[in-house]
Amino acid sequence: MAAASSSSLYSGSKLLLGFICKGKKMPLKFRWTIAFLVVTLSLCFADDDHEMEEFLKREHSLSKPYQGVGSSSSSHWELMGDAMVTTEQVRLTPDMQSRQGAIWSRIPCHLKDWEVQVHFKIHGQGKKNLNGDGLAIWYTKERMQKGPVFGNKDNFTGLGVFVDTYPNEEKHIERIFPFVLAMVGNGTISYDHERDGRPTELGGCNAMVRNLKHDSFLFIRYVRRRLTVMIDIDGQHEWRDCLDLPGVRLPQGYYFGASAITGDLSDNHDIISMKLYQLTVLRSKKEEEEEEDVITIPSVDNMELIRLGQSDEGMSGIAIFFTVLFSMLGCIFLIVIGLVVYSHWNENRRKRFY
Ligand SMILES: [Ca+2]
Missing domain, CATH: 1.20.5 (Single alpha-helices involved in coiled-coils or other helix-helix interfaces)
Incomplete structure (x- = not known):
């Protein structure tokens, strides 16, 4: 996994550097060559030449054994609708018609740069295209409000990343489902369910995530106003690019959550874990100045250009x-x-x- 490997690489290079410093028998020139190689290698793996460290934030993370989730009011997570906790997963919906469920963090997240890794599973009896409707990962101002957008309210404020498993729009010639798609809402933008959210999408990718034997993961990173979505669904423990977009403005202090919905067609929508990492990013003075203004309303720079690009692509x-x-x-x-x-x-x- 990218994040895990970058942190292990980071600690690995520190270990190697320590070894080089302690190794007395090694010629000085050789030691310097190795040190140079290690530093170069570390820089290569840093994000856009910015070195990054990550820390798991337990208060914003959900993992087994889900202690107190759904039963204790002191738990950091709250269940809604048909969501249920078992020893193995948080089941947002069972494989039954007309269900919706969600899980929401109780604590607003005030991190500037973050990364969330979601271990999930979508499975059911239905054959291809006879299943639905999908799940969503949220970072929004609102929480615990039922609605039509994968079980969450419409006109939401913040970020939604959807794993849409059912093609509602019939003219999907060039798009294969399930499809992963990201959208940023400002409280007034509606999600077009009949068109699978295409009018408001920031981009996405297809992802054959149903009924897999191996684990499937979704990765959402928000660093220096850049939104990156990746998936790991092939059982290779490798992240595949899905979306990478600069100029995404998300305020701090929103809530993380996950939701799912079924209609006439259904699936089990399970969350096994949601791990939130704080990213410590070094910024240049110029970058700091640019990001000085506080974001109050979510928005995306050049949204018109993105839409134009998508309509060209969709020809x-x-x-x-x-x-x-x-x-x-x-x-x-x-x-x-x-x-x-x-x-x-x-x-x-x-x-x-x-
Ligand atoms: Ca759909």
Whole structure:
């Protein structure tokens, strides 16, 4: 796993450096060469040349044995709707029709840079495309409010990352489901369920996450206003890129949560763990100045450009064919007009000479 490996690499390089410093028999030149290699290697694995350290924040994390979750009011997590805790998982919904459930952190998160790793499982009796509807991971101002967006309220304020397992829109030619998608809401933007959230999406990727034998993970990182989503679903313990977007403005002090919903079609939506890491990032003076203003409303820079890019990307083969055809016809038409005008002008010129 990326995060785990970067931290182990970090401590590993410290160990190696210690060994180099203590090793008395090693020639000085050789020691310096190794030290140089270690430092270079560490820098390579740091995020965009910024060294990063991470710390697990237990008060914002959910893991086995889920002590007190759903039974004690002193627990850091609260259940809602049909969600149930067992020894193995927090089941947001069972594989039954018309259920919705959620789990929410009781403690607002005031970290500036963070990373959440979600170990989840979606499984059920339904065959492909006869299952639904999916689950969502949240970082929002609101908490514990039922609704149509994967069991959470619509017009939410903050970030939602959805694992959408059912294609509601019929014209999904180029999109394979299940699909992971991110959206930022400011309290007034509605999630378009019939179109699987496409009008408001920041991007995403397909992810065959149903009925897997191995573990599946979702990774959401928010560092220096950059949102990164990755998945690990192939059982290879490797993160696969899903979304990477700068200029995402999320306020501090929001709540983490997870929710799921079933309709006519259903699935078990399970959360096995949600681990939140605080990231300590070194910032340049310029970056610090840029981030000085406090964010109060979530927003995404250049949202219009992102939407434009997606509508281009979403162009079907037929649309591309007609665009090319009409562009070519247009060019030919202009050339013909040009030739006609030129021959007229030439003729007039000749007449003037004789
Ligand atoms: Ca859907």
